[in-house]
Amino acid sequence: MSRELSRKRRNIIVIGGSAGSLEPLRRILTDLTPDLDAAIFITQHMGSRHATKLHEILGTDSGLPVLPAEDGGRICEGEVRIAQPDQHLVLDSETVHLTRGPRENQARPAIDPLFRTAAAHHQARVIAVLLSGYLSDGVAGLSAVQKCGGLTIVQDPDAALVRDMPQNALHHVAPDFTGDAGRIAELLNQLAGQHTADPGPVPETILAEARMALGRGLSIPAEDRMGKRSPFACPSCNGNLWEIDDEILRYRCHVGHAYTADALSEAQAGRLDEALWAALRGLRERTELLRRLAREGREAGRGSSVQGFETSAHEIEAQAAVLENFILTRAREQD
Template structure:
């Protein structure tokens, strides 16, 4: 299919609390809906991959897991599968295992960027309920390349962070409660197609290539070393973006918004504290055993030193427990 003949495309991104909103939206679409619908919901690599089956039960349109190389056709819903991004390229689907973005694969930002690059003014990006801010940067690219931004009303969302973050980046987005989104999307895709795309800059093309797994970060192509490490691979991060939206990528290609990076760092700290706590408790247990054995052998000095070491370890473990509790009290997601 020639790129100029590609159908209109609606990309929908959701996370926590977004599946019910997504079901409401899809259930309200007419059977003759004039656009293809591409859906990304955050899922772990080990998820059972039955989301398309679940959504198909209430949607008048056929819903199926996205398959690499499948043509993009109006009136069909393609759902990202666990462990793979979902992209559009010249009228076909791409389902690569590119680097994670904002800690997710599939992620919403790569989908929206591919829509901006390959659908231009015929792209509609939709952000539904979710935590943190995946989708905000990609939605900005959709608008910058002539497409339309739609956001679920944060007051209507089970988790308002993703819609709120999207509105910070695209304050002019069309906002509706989930129950009103299907009618809005139907009206948007009924408009005459312009079949045009604004010239994409090298940054957008680069990031879509990275999502496909085809390019690694070259020598500081779009930013300077940030002095931070990637929570996914511990490699150095490079600042990308502009004064409106600062983001980070490592050389492998993992990408982070500032908010998602903060959450990723919190996760690293929590894991490190868990490891430290386990090591200290195991150290205390070992030295209690040494003390007991030394008592049986009449080695009172060795027993006393072992008990002191065990007590020191337990004291340190209590400090670590307090740190873990403080992390949980200030929870991120």
């Protein structure tokens, strides 16, 4: 049965994972005590086809009820809530919110918005857990939890199927605890319900980004206060990116897309691939049009223009061959 939260205890647990995190999540939820004095929120990167069943998968052996997160629902102890497909799971002081805000680190739901909003509104009451996955979503969120007095737990990279996220967390943030899934469950059983100190002030940058995650406060002046304008364009909307240099180098645009540096690099690579293929398509279409013009000119007896069309078609076809070879070579090098 769900219970109202005490404001003096560690009773908000937020867990984030990506590739390779399903089995650790199942182990953690299986090992948690059924009377755990905490509300648990989980964001996992997963394709929408499977994510709708995630609460059923994770709830199979759990002693706690595992339910889909619901927009507008109250935060209650004794239950686990799961992020839903294509929606960020974020928290305010009393309420759960599901938003279709801009992607962070190319993900929606993303881990950082959950961790950051939990930190901003619940401070020392938060325990944040980061599990297996690629790149570094969740690392900035862990930092926010620490700055607001919460505790952080990171899966041991050697125990993770995909070590990127845990390894990046260890590199950029000194977590309070590390361990495998069994150890993480033990820690949560021990730490949940502990009394906390009175909360201190929340850093303004964390409050600002929490407001953004809740769909409030997005603006160019807000970004100017958080960081400096970079020379880079947002891969999602082509707007200017602001550089935020704290524990981990990050970027934000004023409509809310956000990237750690490695996620930005990957997003740029994807956009570059799209641009190269579009350029190749354009060259081939241009070649074909010039050849049609040459044929029409020949049939109409306009010999003076035919040679120019044929020469241009031949030159552009050669350019297309060079570009295609570059694209395919680049793709092999990235594999």
